[in-house]
Amino acid sequence: xxxxxxxxxxxxxxxxxxxxxxxxxxxxxxxxxxxxxxxxxxxxxxxxxxxxxxxxxxxxxxxxxxxxxxxxxxxxxxxxxxxxxxxxxxxxxxxxxxxxxxxxxxxxxxxxxxxxxxxxxxxxxxxxxxxxxxxxxxxxxxxxxxxxxxxxxxxxxxxxxxxxxxxxxxxxxxxxxxxxxxxxxxxxxxxxxxxxxxxxxxxxxxxxxxxxxxxxxxxxxxxxxxxxxxxxxxxxxxxxxxxxxxxxxxxxxxxxxxxxxxxxxxxxxxxxxxxxxxxxxxxxxxxxxxxxxxxxxxxxxxxxxxxxxxxxxxxxxxxxxxxxxxxxxxxxxxxxxxxxxxxxxxxxxxxxxxxxxxxxxxxxxxxxxxxxxxxxxxxxxxxxxxxxxxxxxxxxxxxxxxxxxxxxxxxxxxxxxxxxxxxxxxxxxxxxxxxxxxxxxxxxxxxxxxxxxxxxxxxxxxxxxxxxxxxxxxxxxxxxxxxxxxxxxxxxxxxxxxxxxxxxxxxxxxxxxxxxxxxxxxxxxxxxxxxxxxxxxxxxxxxxxxxxxxxxxxxxxxxxxxxxxxxxxxxxxxxxxxxxxxxxxxxxxxxxxxxxxxxxxxxxxxxxxxxxxxxxxxxxxxxxxxxxxxxxxxxxxxxxxxxxxxxxxxxxxxxxxxxxxxxxxxxxxxxxxxxxxxxxxxxxxxxxxxxxxxxxxxxxxxxxxxxxxxxxxxxxxxxxxxxxxxxxxxxxxxxxxxxxxxxxxxxxxxxxxxxxxxxxxxxxxxxxxxxxxxxxxxxxxxxxxxxxx
Amino acid sequence: xxxxxxxxxxxxxxxxxxxxxxxxxxxxxxxxxxxxxxxxxxxxxxxxxxxxxxxxxxxxxxxxxxxxxxxxxxxxxxxxxxxxxxxxxxxxxxxxxxxxxxxxxxxxxxxxxxxxxxxxxxxxxxxxxxxxxxxxxxxxxxxxxxxxxxxxxxxxxxxx
Numbered sequence: 001x002x003x004x005x006x007x008x009x010x011x012x013x014x015x016x017x018x019x020x021x022x023x024x025x026x027x028x029x030x031x032x033x034x035x036x037x038x039x040x041x042x043x044x045x046x047x048x049x050x051x052x053x054x055x056x057x058x059x060x061x062x063x064x065x066x067x068x069x070x071x072x073x074x075x076x077x078x079x080x081x082x083x084x085x086x087x088x089x090x091x092x093x094x095x096x097x098x099x100x101x102x103x104x105x106x107x108x109x110x111x112x113x114x115x116x117x118x119x120x121x122x123x124x125x126x127x128x129x130x131x132x133x134x135x136x137x138x139x140x141x142x143x144x145x146x147x148x149x150x151x152x153x154x155x156x157x158x159x160x161x162x163x164x165x166x167x168x169x170x171x172x173x174x175x176x177x178x179x180x181x182x183x184x185x186x187x188x189x190x191x192x193x194x195x196x197x198x199x200x201x202x203x204x205x206x207x208x209x210x211x212x213x214x215x216x217x218x219x220x221x222x223x224x225x226x227x228x229x230x231x232x233x234x235x236x237x238x239x240x241x242x243x244x245x246x247x248x249x250x251x252x253x254x255x256x257x258x259x260x261x262x263x264x265x266x267x268x269x270x271x272x273x274x275x276x277x278x279x280x281x282x283x284x285x286x287x288x289x290x291x292x293x294x295x296x297x298x299x300x301x302x303x304x305x306x307x308x309x310x311x312x313x314x315x316x317x318x319x320x321x322x323x324x325x326x327x328x329x330x331x332x333x334x335x336x337x338x339x340x341x342x343x344x345x346x347x348x349x350x351x352x353x354x355x356x357x358x359x360x361x362x363x364x365x366x367x368x369x370x371x372x373x374x375x376x377x378x379x380x381x382x383x384x385x386x387x388x389x390x391x392x393x394x395x396x397x398x399x400x401x402x403x404x405x406x407x408x409x410x411x412x413x414x415x416x417x418x419x420x421x422x423x424x425x426x427x428x429x430x431x432x433x434x435x436x437x438x439x440x441x442x443x444x445x446x447x448x449x450x451x452x453x454x455x456x457x458x459x460x461x462x463x464x465x466x467x468x469x470x471x472x473x474x475x476x477x478x479x480x481x482x483x484x485x486x487x488x489x490x491x492x493x494x495x496x497x498x499x500x501x502x503x504x505x506x507x508x509x510x511x512x513x514x515x516x517x518x519x520x521x522x523x524x525x526x527x528x529x530x531x532x533x534x535x536x537x538x539x540x541x542x543x544x545x546x547x548x549x550x551x552x553x554x555x556x557x558x559x560x561x562x563x564x565x566x567x568x569x570x571x572x573x574x575x576x577x578x579x580x581x582x583x584x585x586x587x588x589x590x591x592x593x594x595x596x597x598x599x600x601x602x603x604x605x606x607x608x609x610x611x612x613x614x615x616x617x618x619x620x621x622x623x624x625x626x627x628x629x630x631x632x633x634x635x636x637x638x639x640x641x642x643x644x645x646x647x648x649x650x651x652x653x654x655x656x657x658x659x660x661x662x663x664x665x666x667x668x669x670x671x672x673x674x675x676x677x678x679x680x681x682x683x684x685x686x687x688x689x690x691x692x693x694x695x696x697x698x699x700x701x702x703x704x705x706x707x708x709x710x711x712x713x714x715x716x717x718x719x720x721x722x723x724x725x726x727x728x729x730x731x732x733x734x735x736x737x738x739x740x741x742x743x744x745x746x747x748x749x750x751x752x753x754x755x756x757x758x759x760x761x762x763x764x765x766x767x768x769x770x771x772x773x774x775x776x777x778x779x780x781x782x783x784x785x786x787x788x789x
Numbered sequence: 790x791x792x793x794x795x796x797x798x799x800x801x802x803x804x805x806x807x808x809x810x811x812x813x814x815x816x817x818x819x820x821x822x823x824x825x826x827x828x829x830x831x832x833x834x835x836x837x838x839x840x841x842x843x844x845x846x847x848x849x850x851x852x853x854x855x856x857x858x859x860x861x862x863x864x865x866x867x868x869x870x871x872x873x874x875x876x877x878x879x880x881x882x883x884x885x886x887x888x889x890x891x892x893x894x895x896x897x898x899x900x901x902x903x904x905x906x907x908x909x910x911x912x913x914x915x916x917x918x919x920x921x922x923x924x925x926x927x928x929x930x931x932x933x934x935x936x937x938x939x940x941x942x943x944x945x946x947x948x949x
Contacts, residue, residue: 013882020890021878021897023824023864030823125809203828203836203891203926255826255891256926288829508889508927674885678932682888685929709833709924717920717930722913746929 047702204255227545298372457761503543524590683746
């Protein structure tokens with residue numbers, strides 16, 4: 001805990017809030033450039049079709065139209081394809097099969113919403129009018145939507161060069177050891193799970209504003225991005241839009257991401273290309289209907305999983321077979337989500353001697369699927385936490401007891417699926433959660449509920465995740481096309497105020513506050529004298545952005561390393577100022593002192609002297625006080641904890657209410673508990689949304705049925721309770737601050753807790769997500785068929 | 790294009806708009822009051838809530854021309870005249886009722902109308918029910934609910 005009101009551990013109110021609560025945030029759509037035009041995309045109404053002809057002649061004559069561009073022109077201009085940057089090899093050693101993904105389809109569309117042309121117009125309304133006049137002649141083909149049917153012999157082949165719509169057939173673990181363990185098992189639990197497809201729905205829709213400067217041949221892109229440098233790299237090096245140094249990407253205030261704004265999408269590519277062609281700025285702002293169609297979706301796994309246990313309830317082995325739907329094209333990091341972000345976490349918090357997981361990734365005629373809050377880890381948690389809960393019920397054991405019998409208690413712990421857990425105390429978080437949730441009183445509450453015609457159930461989720469993404473060499477060996485270190489630059493100004501330029505990007509996480517807390521405490525300077533700069537490739541050196549709960553563990557570690565260098569340099573300057581030996585200089589609470597004397601220099605004096613350079617010569621010490629760091633973590637971090645959900649189910653309607661939610665998480669060191677709790681709340685809400693409300697629905701023909709907030713149920717205030725949040729702490733040994741990361745935990749833990757609670761209430765495991773009132777009611781009917789009158 | 794005049798945040802404004810121009814477009818694009826946001830196209834999310842003659846309204850669901858002569862308040866007009874934050878704005882900051890900030894203007898405008906309709910002593914159930922027209926994806930509503938309850942109380946104090 002910090003000794004100051006603004007240091008590490010203090011619930012500091014956020015620096016960024018003033019602009020947001022007064023309406024002065026600056027999101028991409030709020031940026032306006034002189035002469036700006038608007039882009040409106042012409043999108044496929046068919047899930048799968050050949051493009052026979054596109055006639056833009058009538059549309060071009062519409063009022064306000066500046067130009068209309070098609071996929072054929074994109075190809076002529078040699079604008080490259082979008083790519084997936086993580087190579088996965090199939091079990092036979094062959095590389096994954098990635099289809100071409102042009103930013104505008106020229107010959108064939110593969111999902112509803114695939115863009116085939118773009119109208120550049122003076123206003124959005126004029127662009128929409130003209131887009132309706134673009135005549136596209138399609139030859140409609142049969143579509144495949146269900147991932148479980150995508151590999152069937154009679155399924156339509158989506159990409160001509162990719163047989164059976166199969167991207168890869170990957171596996172992890174020791175199949176033989178697992179088979180032997182299952183053969184020897186006293187009990188085997190088998191479950192079939194669907195991890196439902198989700199629409200990310202950050203409240204700010206995606207947007208892109210591109211500007212071309214003829215004088216310098218420079219392109220600038222304002223973009224709703226979680227990682228502007230990665231966007232620039234991909235658009236430069238793979239799409240070939242412009243050399244990297246001639247492209248500037250600015251991600252200003254970004255209104256939520258949850259993964260969906262990591263990826264490089266067709267629209268920003270097309271806006272850049274169009275801006276250069278029409279020589280005017282081009283802006284596209286997604287409307288919500290487009291967002292539902294085109295933002296990369298999340299999850300969408302079909303899984304069969306089995307758990308082998310001995311007579312004492314000790315887990316012997318786990319095996320799982322998953323089909324992962326990656327949609328019509330491979331999005332930027334899509335391949336990694338159902339593989340190395342999924343199967344590597346199947347051990348959960350448990351000592352499982354052997355695990356084997358097979359994953360087939362398939363194309364379907366649906367929107368691309370990629371990382372969404374948790375990305376693979378919620379899917380893994382759902383598998384293991386459902387298996388454990390169902391096993392306990394089948395064995396007649398208390399689910400808490402079964403968990404305790406199998407918890408990992410010694411660290412480091414090498415799982416059979418790559419990960420080496422470095423620190424944790426799973427009994428501690430479970431114990432605290434049991435107390436906060438008053439599990440002892442559950443029986444009484446259940447009896448009370450029964451008197452009111454309600455079925456009360458309780459469900460647990462003792463989850464683990466791998467965050468602090470990620471050690472570069474490790475992910476490189478697993479196929480990542482990038483390193484996952486982070487950068488920081490600390491600039492001390494002559495007046496002693498400090499700017500920190502970080503390669504992370506905040507889109508709700510509050511980095512401007514937490515990063516400033518770190519700097520304030522470390523340098524002993526006022527919190528107000530620190531500003532955090534991010535999201536502009538012209539200002540900030542290369543950085544990897546924010547996702548995978550990495551900004552604290554990796555991004556702040558980079559700042560720590562840069563601050564180490566700042567302190568070392570400042571001590572050299574102080575030695576000259578104080579006319580003492582460098583080794584005698586001590587730095588504490590913003591003051592430099594000479595050991596054993598009363599001589600001292602304030603932080604500001606040393607900063608000024610670093611720049612005026614009057615007391616030393618350049619040959620001995622470079623003027624200035626600015627340092628850079630690139631920090632690469634030594635391991636993932638492993639946040640873990642216990643969530644307990646208590647529900648009441650109305651027997652007559654199936655309507656389910658969450659009546660109590662307890663979350664106890666171990667995130668290691670906490671910089672700002674207020675912000676951490678907020679992250680937990682939001683994560684739980686998204687997980688509850690998945691478990692009870694949300695689900696992307698396509699018709700068999702590939703039409704998106706859940707295409708608006710009227711059809712896709714977002715959690716609203718009255719759908720959720722207030723949450724009881726607690727913390728335990730074991731520090732991560734893998735970074736200098738001991739941080740583990742908190743951004744995804746809620747979304748990872750919660751779906752299993754909800755479904756474990758509802759299935760406990762209704763006494764049936766036959767319940768899929770989302771557990772809507774109708775689904776719960778139907779499950780009740782299946783479980784207890786009504787007697788004929 | 791027809792002309793429209795109204796009062797926005799206490800100032801008389803006018804402009805020429807297409808018949809189909811929405812109030813939110815007029816506010817954002819012509820008046821450059823970009824604090825009012827657009828989060829959907831079906832009047833579901835509430836990011837665009839403003840006050841029309843003192844009552845909350847979704848500005849994506851009104852034509853600019855419908856607002857001829859109206860008195861509009863947007864998030865930019867909520868702070869008190871001495872430049873201090875409104876107690877409801879202050880409560881959102883104090884209780885961490887926002888993360889990415891995108892839904893926040895609409896939440897604050899909706900919250901002020903919840904207080905107008907229900908008074909300063911709001912229980913959790915009332916706040917949650919009455920927030921039905923506003924979606925937040927970041928906070929899980931927990932801290933928004935706390936902020937609105939506290940802001941409502943503090944408004945009473947501020948008025949006294």
